Amino acid sequence: MHVLILGGTTEARVLAGLLDPSVRVTSSLAGRVAAPRLPAGEVRIGGFGGPAGLAAWLREHAVDAVIDATHPFAERISFNAAEAAATAHVPLLALRRPGWVPVDGDDWRSVTSLAEAARALDGLGERVFLTTGRMGLAAFADRPEWFLVRSVDAPDAPMPARAEVLLDRGPFTLDGERALIRKHRVDVLVTKDSGGAATAPKLRAAREAGLPVVVVRRPPVPEGVPVATTPEEAAAWALRAPAPDTA
Numbered sequence: 001m002h003v004l005i006l007g008g009t010t011e012a013r014v015l016a017g018l019l020d021p022s023v024r025v026t027s028s029l030a031g032r033v034a035a036p037r038l039p040a041g042e043v044r045i046g047g048f049g050g051p052a053g054l055a056a057w058l059r060e061h062a063v064d065a066v067i068d069a070t071h072p073f074a075e076r077i078s079f080n081a082a083e084a085a086a087t088a089h090v091p092l093l094a095l096r097r098p099g100w101v102p103v104d105g106d107d108w109r110s111v112t113s114l115a116e117a118a119r120a121l122d123g124l125g126e127r128v129f130l131t132t133g134r135m136g137l138a139a140f141a142d143r144p145e146w147f148l149v150r151s152v153d154a155p156d157a158p159m160p161a162r163a164e165v166l167l168d169r170g171p172f173t174l175d176g177e178r179a180l181i182r183k184h185r186v187d188v189l190v191t192k193d194s195g196g197a198a199t200a201p202k203l204r205a206a207r208e209a210g211l212p213v214v215v216v217r218r219p220p221v222p223e224g225v226p227v228a229t230t231p232e233e234a235a236a237w238a239l240r241a242p243a244p245d246t247a
Contacts, residue, residue, distance in 0.1 A: 001023045001024065001064045001065070002023075002024040002026070002061065002062055002063050002064050003019060003023055003024070003025050003026070003064065003065050004026050004028060004058065004061075004065070004066045004067070005026070005028065005039070005066075005069055006067070006070050007029060007039060007069045007070065008029050008036065008069075008070060008071065010198060011069050011095055011230075011231050011234075012039060012069035012070075013039040015039075015231040015234050016039035016040045016041050018231055018232065019041075024042070025040065025041035026041065026043070027042070027043050027044075028043075028044050028045075028048075030070075048080075051083035051084045052084075054080055054081065054084035055084040055085075055087040058084060058090050064241065065091050065093070065237075065238050066084075066092045067092075067093050067094075068081045068093070068094045068095065069095040072096055072099070072192075072195060073192055073194070078219075078221065078222055078225075079222050082222035082224070082225055093226050093228055093234055093238075093241075094222075094225045094226070095231065095234045096195075096221065096227055096228075097194075097195040099193045100193050100194075100200065100203060100215070106206075106207050107213060108212075108214075108215050109213070109214045110215050111215070113216065114132060114136045115139045116216075117132070117214045117216050118143055120214045121145060121188065121214065124187075124188045124214070125186075125187030125188035125211075125212065126145050127148070127184060128143075128147045128187075128189075128190055129147075129148045129150070129180070129184070129186040129190070129202070129206075130150070130190045131189070131192075131199065132192050132216065133152075134153055134155035135155075140159070140160045141158040141160060141161070143160055145162070145188075146160075146164075147160040147162065147163040147164070148163070148166060148184050149165045149166065150165075150166045151165070151167065154167060164184070166180075170199045171198035171199070172198065172201050172202065173201060177201045177202045177205035178205045181209050186211065187211060188211055188214070189206045189211055189214070190213075191214070192216045192218075
């Protein structure tokens with residue numbers, strides 16, 4: 001059996017290690033991170049050339065099942081995967097960690113895009129902790145606030161004129177997030193609803209400090225694609241996935 005994992009996330013790496021040794025596992029990484037953490041099994045880096053290219057790759061490499069374990073905001077690859085899997089008649093599962101849910105004391109503003117997040121900053125504060133990654137910073141390029149921009153790799157222009165870049169990779173600790181907020185006198189947090197525990201401490205630190213939080217909601221999973229919320233569920237699905245329909 002050959003399983004293709006569209007990965008790059010912690011869950012994708014865990015899943016690759018969970019699958020039975022008799023299963024051939026290929027993990028595909030987008031190549032956007034300079035030094036990615038590699039999973040067990042075979043690894044390919046780079047795109048497929050859209051849905052048609054991915055469908056051709058699935059056929060050429062006799063893939064029996066595809067698991068989309070990409071980041072919850074990797075919308076394009078998820079829709080490409082749905083189209084390619086349907087074209088190649090290969091079963092597809094989306095592995096998505098549960099999203100974050102506000103609790104008592106949180107002051108969240110929910111938005112649908114980075115552009116809307118930038119507009120939502122009006123009147124919220126003057127020193128912004130921006131944790132949306134290095135892609136899409138152009139949405140904040142014209143904002144007057146000061147930004148602490150945290151990302152794994154250095155971001156490209158355009159980006160906010162008044163910004164300090166912090167290169168770091170999770171998991172992050174609560175004490176560390178508290179210290180960042182104090183040191184940089186942060187008064188508003190902007191984040192994507194990535195879910196998971198690795199980057200969640202910033203939400204508690206913001207709650208304790210009484211900071212407003214602008215949260216970008218996730219894009220939807222393609223219609224008709226089943227969803228697992230843990231690597232264990234995804235591994236169990238792969239073992240019982242129906243054989244591809246090659247008719």
